[in-house]
Amino acid sequence: QVQLVESGGGLVQPGGSLRLSCAASGRTFSSYPMGWFRQAPGKEREFVVHISSNGLNINYAGFLKGRFTASRDNAKNMMYLQMNSLKPEDTAVYYCAAQQSPYSRPSTELGQYGYWGQGTQVTVSS
Numbered sequence: 001q002v003q004l005v006e007s008g009g010g011l012v013q014p015g016g017s018l019r020l021s022c023a024a025s026g027r028t029f030s031s032y033p034m035g036w037f038r039q040a041p042g043k044e045r046e047f048v049v050h051i052s053s054n055g056l057n058i059n060y061a062g063f064l065k066g067r068f069t070a071s072r073d074n075a076k077n078m079m080y081l082q083m084n085s086l087k088p089e090d091t092a093v094y095y096c097a098a099q100q101s102p103y104s105r106p107s108t109e110l111g112q113y114g115y116w117g118q119g120t121q122v123t124v125s126s
Contacts, residue, residue, distance in 0.1 A: 001026055001115075002024055002025065002026045002028070002029060002032060002098045002115040003024065003025040003026065003115070004022055004023070004024050004025075004096050004097070004098065004115055004116065004117035005022070005023045005117055005118065006020060006021065006022050006094065006095065006096050006117040006118065006119060006120040007020070007021050007022075007023070007120060008020040008021045008120060009093075009094060009120030009121045009122045009123075010121075010122070010123070011123045011124075011125065012086055012122070012123070012124055013124070013125070013126050014086060014087060014088060014124055014125075014126055015085060015086065016086050016124070017082070017083060017084045017085075017086065018083045018086065018122060019080060019081070019082050019083070020036070020080065020081040020083065020094055020096075020120060020122075021078060021079070021080055022034070022036075022078065022079040022080070022081075022096030022117060023077065023078055024077045024078070024079070024098070025077065026077075028102060029074060029077045029098075030053060030054075030074035031053050031102035031103055032053055032098040032099055032102050032115075033050060033051065033052050033053050033098070033099045033103075033104055033105070033106040033107070034050065034051050034053075034072060034079050034096065034097065034098050034099070035047065035048070035049060035050040035051070035096070035097050035098075035099070035106070035107075035108075035113060036048040036049050036050075036070060036079075036081050036094060036095070036096055036097075037094070037095045037097060037110065037113075038090075038092035038093065038094045038095065038122075039092055039093050039095070039119075040089075040091060040092040040093075041092075043092075045095070045110060046061070047061050047108040047109075047110070048060070048061055048064070048068065048081070048094070049061065049064070049068060049070040049081070050106040050107060050108060051070050051071070051072055051079065051106065052106050053074075053102070053103055054074075055071065055072045055074065057106060058070050058071075059106060059108070061108075067083065067084050067085045067086075068081060068082065068083050068084070069081070069082040069084075070082075079096055081094070081096075083122070086122075086124045087124060088124045088125060089124075090122060090124050091122060091123050091124050091125070092121075092122060093119040093120065093121050093122075094119060094120050094121075094122055095116055095117055095118075095119045096116075096117045097113035097115060097116045097117070098113065098114065098115040099112050099113050099114065100112060100113065100114030100115075101114075
């Protein structure tokens with residue numbers, strides 16, 4: 001069982017940066033592939049990035065074009081999303097999630113994620 005809590009969202013101007021954090025509970029955090037997703041108003045939740053259980057395999061959504069960087073610290077039960085060069089279209093609720101099965105292959109599919117945080121709002125506006 002994994003419980004997740006996101007933080008770090010807020011209001012930022014276009015071109016600015018934010019760092020999201022995801023705090024996980026449970027001694028087995030290090031065995032779960034993790035991901036970040038986002039959901040904009042009126043749109044479906046979409047994949048942003050996934051990161052393998054050991055943090056070595058990271059796969060980003062194509063639209064990011066190098067603006068975001070994901071990482072995890074298994075010793076601290078934490079995952080992070082550094083977001084740079086933010087655009088108004090990045091405005092969304094950002095969710096961290098853990099896949100249903102430990103040590104599974106990282107996935108871009110929502111259905112593979114069984115544990116979700118409550119989300120943190122990111123608003124990019126001048």
